[in-house]
Amino acid sequence: MDGRFRRNDVFEYEVAAMFPIQGSSHAPRPPADTQPSGAPFVARGGPPPRAPRHRNKRVKGQLPPQLRRPVTADTVRNAALLMLHEKCRGLRECATNVGVSKWTLANFVDAEGKLTELGRKIDTGTLLAPGDRDAARQPIEHKTVLKPEDFDLADKRLGRTVGKMSRTLFCDLYGYDHGTVFRAYGKDGGITDWGRRQRDAALALQTAESSQPAAGNLASPVASRTDAAERRATAASLSALATREGIALGYWDDMRFLRLGKAGAKFAGDVDRTHGHWRIRPAPGGEYVLAHGPRAAEHIVNILRLHGRPELNVDYHLWKSEDGRSIAAVPKAGDPPSDAPLAAQAS
Known part of the structure; x- marks a missing residue:
């Protein structure tokens, strides 16, 4: 059969125009090359495509x-x-x-x-x-440092149920930085991983700062003897750990300063104990605050040897105090500091 009888688009269009189907409401479709430029493609035998519907979803209880x-x-x-x-x-x-x-x-x-x-x-x-406040043009404090009481307030107020408020209203009402609160809490009012770490560090710092002994308080003889025994045990533990790590450190035992660790090694810093926490001062400068604990000596040596190195952030959550003078070090959950010697880790 020669080419003039082939069924192409133009032929079908001409036949449909000459013999329209009775009762059909669809006008004959021109071939693709005769359709207006930019017209949407219409599938053969089907209805024209519908434009997509864009609905503005409304959340119940909210205004646009x-x-x-x-x-x-x-x-x-x-x-x-x-x-x-x-x-x-x-x-x-x-x-x-x-x-x-x-x-x-x-x-x-x-x-x-x-x-x-x-x-x-x-x-x-x-x-x-x-x-x-906006009408009176009164300035509002945008707190970027959250204390334990700030976290308690946020836990009480934030949420998406009746009686709870959004993060934006919380910040505008109580004077918090939007970026800080949005990072610490999710839309549903739940605390984030970052917020949980900051809260733990803030609690540790508050414990350290609020546990100073009152002036004029005198310890009983029994408590004094127990405390002296603990200090001697701590000094022995610090000395053994520092020697193993190849560093030297200073330890304030009451009013005496003891140099512990490896003889002739580089001095890493000193540490002293107050009523509620340890103060660790690396030789290059700065101060860390560490809560008391059964493995405090290991953490003290670990902090001194890792000071200034990225590995310190791997083992600890670090939280700078509001006055910027000290950093609370909170051990991260999991294994304690590595028992490998410093020389072995550096290799």
Whole structure:
């Protein structure tokens, strides 16, 4: 059969135009080369493709961002009045009327229209609402260092259930740095791995700083003898470990300074013990704080020999104090410091 009887697109289009199907609502389709430029491809025999639907998903209890307003004392009071006089059906409708999300409003007003603990603080001015602070142009502190009490507050307030608040509202209400809180806590209010490490380090530093003995306190003779025995045992342990690692260190035993470790070795630093922690001072400078523990001597020698090296961050969480004078060293979970000698690790 010669080529003029081959069934191509143009031939099919011409035949369909001459003999339309009765009852068909579809107009004949032109061949691909006769369609307008940029027209979508239409599959043969099928309906034209539908444009994709783009729906703006709304989370229940939340307003679109463009409709939200900063929380003020008037916002809290008006919402409480609306709920108290049953002018709206539930917190969600009330929140829409005052221009905030349901979850935000639930921090300040309960389902019966009564002020919560936070709501009473906002109402009395004990706590300044973000909108009122912005209107008064009062500066807000953006805390970047979280203390144990800051973590306790965040654990209590952050979350996505009724009565909890978002990280943004938490920062605006209490004066925290957004980047720090967003790194320490997830969207659901759970603490992150980074936040957990920072909290553990902050607790260790607080324990070390708050356990100083009160001035004028006198230990009993029994306690003094026990403490002296512990100091001698610690000195012996430090000396053995430092000798094994090939370093020398200084140890303050009460008012005496003892040089321990390998004779003639390079001096790595000194250490002394207070009532609640160890203070480790490397020879190049700086100070580490370490909590008491059964393996404290091993950690002391390990910190002195690793000072200034990246391996220190592998074995310990390091947390700088607020005044910047000391660094809390918290051993990471897992195996204790390596028992291999320093020379063997360097090779």
